[in-house]
Amino acid sequence: MRAIQPIAELDLAFSLFCLRHRFNRQVARISKVISRTGDGHLYLLLGLLTWWLDSPRFLQAGLLAFSIHLPIYWLAKNSFRRRRPKELCEFLTCFITPSDRYSLPSGHTAAAFLMATLIGQFYPEFYLLALCWATLIGLSRILLGVHFMTDVLIGALLGMACAHIALSLLT
Incomplete structure (x- = not known):
């Protein structure tokens, strides 16, 4: 346990840095909008x-990737x-009510990177845009006070890994 201390x-220091500045409320308003794009509605719309x-391939890959991702995430x-x-720190502000109790991994970030990876595979011309969007979703979760940096990093890795597993199973 001391190894991860x-x-x-x-x-905690990064969260304090992100949440204890004088512009945190303005940043939180923007972060809420960005975070909402990762709630799931956009993924379904994009797949359909x-x-x-x-073709149905993107939708198939997405459904398979999410069926792998969700049990691992849970x-x-x-x-x-x-x-x-x-x-963990009463001095931190949380700008939204999280959908569940625990923080590791970030589900919004995992789903966003899962989708970005699929977009990169099927529509490579949009990969950089999708990757930037997924990164902004992860950052928004930190700036809203619901996740730590490592929650977001592990979520990103989980999402990319699930997408790659799904893609390998479909080929």
Whole structure:
């Protein structure tokens, strides 16, 4: 446990840096909008749109990737049971109510990177845009006070890994 203490301290310091400045309320307003794009509605719309306009492959890959991702995400959340930033430091502000109790991994970030990876595979011309969008979703979760930096990094890795597993199973 002592081996991860420096990481936990860095996480807390980064959260304090992100949340204890005089512009945090303005940044939170923008972050809420960005974070909302990762709530899931856009993913379904994108999958259905590509199915209708292009082919069912993107939708199939997305459904398979999410069916791999969701059980792993749920198991990780309930195994690690990492408390959210506000619970660990009373000086931190949380600008939204999280949808679940624990913070590791970030589900919004995992889903966004899963989608960005699929977009990169099927529509490489939009990969950089999708990657920037996924990164902004992860950053927004930190700036809203519901995740630590490592929650977001692990979420990003989880999302990319699930997308790659789904893609390899479909080929």
